[in-house]
Amino acid sequence: MLDFYTNPMSRGQTVRWMLEEVGADYQERLMNWGPSMKGTDYKKINPMGKVPAIVHEGRVVTECAAICAYLADAFPDAKLAPPPAARHDYYRWLFFAAGPLEQAVTAKSFGWTPTKEQSGVAGFGTYDLVVETMEGLLLSRAYVCGDAFTAADVYFGAQVLWGTRFGSLPSLHAFTDYAERLKGRPAYQKAKARDDALIAEGQAST
Known part of the structure; x- marks a missing residue:
């Protein structure tokens, strides 16, 4: 299972694109700019209170560049990382x-x-x-x-x-x-x- 925390008016657009490139099945978790993104529950995932973030098989990854690199390695069949x-x-x-x-x-x-x-x-x-x-x-x-x-x-x-x-x-x-x-x-x-x-x-x- 992969949970994708995002807001459509954010850098989450980049991560969604990457998720589609690797063909990952994911659960979309839409966050608003107020209570949900800055709330205690989400800050356990990202203490910065920002999106995007993913939780993949219990592993939390934040920061767009890191998420892109992680997904390329986690889904090698997509061949989006060089050898x-x-x-x-x-x-x-x-x-x-x-x-x-x-x-x-x-x-x-x-x-x-x-x-x-x-x-x-x-x-x-x-x-x-x-x-x-x-x-x-x-x-x-x-x-x-x-x-x-x-x-x-x-x-x-x-x-x-x-x-x-x-x-x-x-x-x-x-x-x-x-x-x-x-x-x-x-x-x-x-x-x-x-x-x-x-x-x-x-x-x-x-």
């Missing part, structure tokens, strides 16, 4: 997206641009450096690890899809072309349809 000896790019770009990319986009949204001195100690350096690094990667290959789609593309790709849609990343050709490849995946389409339907239901009830 262990070939995981250098897989780990590199998965955690680049979870670290420098997330930090750079958050800093920009908060209106903080590091000074030259600050950029030397900030993990992401500067927003422009992060964007240039991503563009260089996606101009050189179809997916994060080369020609094959992996779990790293779910997390890295979710950042690109979100960023180019809402303006937190520029709509460079390398980004939009990559986004279109991801949008064509049946698992992405199925997951997106479910979350869009949940969002519509929530809006209709308010």
Whole structure:
């Protein structure tokens, strides 16, 4: 049994996409932004009081990048993790997206641009450096690890899809072309349809 704790207007969309990619059977546990997510019961699963989270056969996993990596290993038939000896790019770009990319986009949204001195100690350096690094990667290959789609593309790709849609990343050709490849995946389409339907239901009830 796999329990999936989420809210459709959250990073839970990324994990739902990953769950569909691996073909996992899961129980959807919808959480609201108030009592259920911040309540005592859920905080036993994630003390941060945030979604998404999964509980798989009694094992709790939080943080989107960690969940994607975990699911790729837990469901090896989906072949979404490279062989262990070939995981250098897989780990590199998965955690680049979870670290420098997330930090750079958050800093920009908060209106903080590091000074030259600050950029030397900030993990992401500067927003422009992060964007240039991503563009260089996606101009050189179809997916994060080369020609094959992996779990790293779910997390890295979710950042690109979100960023180019809402303006937190520029709509460079390398980004939009990559986004279109991801949008064509049946698992992405199925997951997106479910979350869009949940969002519509929530809006209709308010």
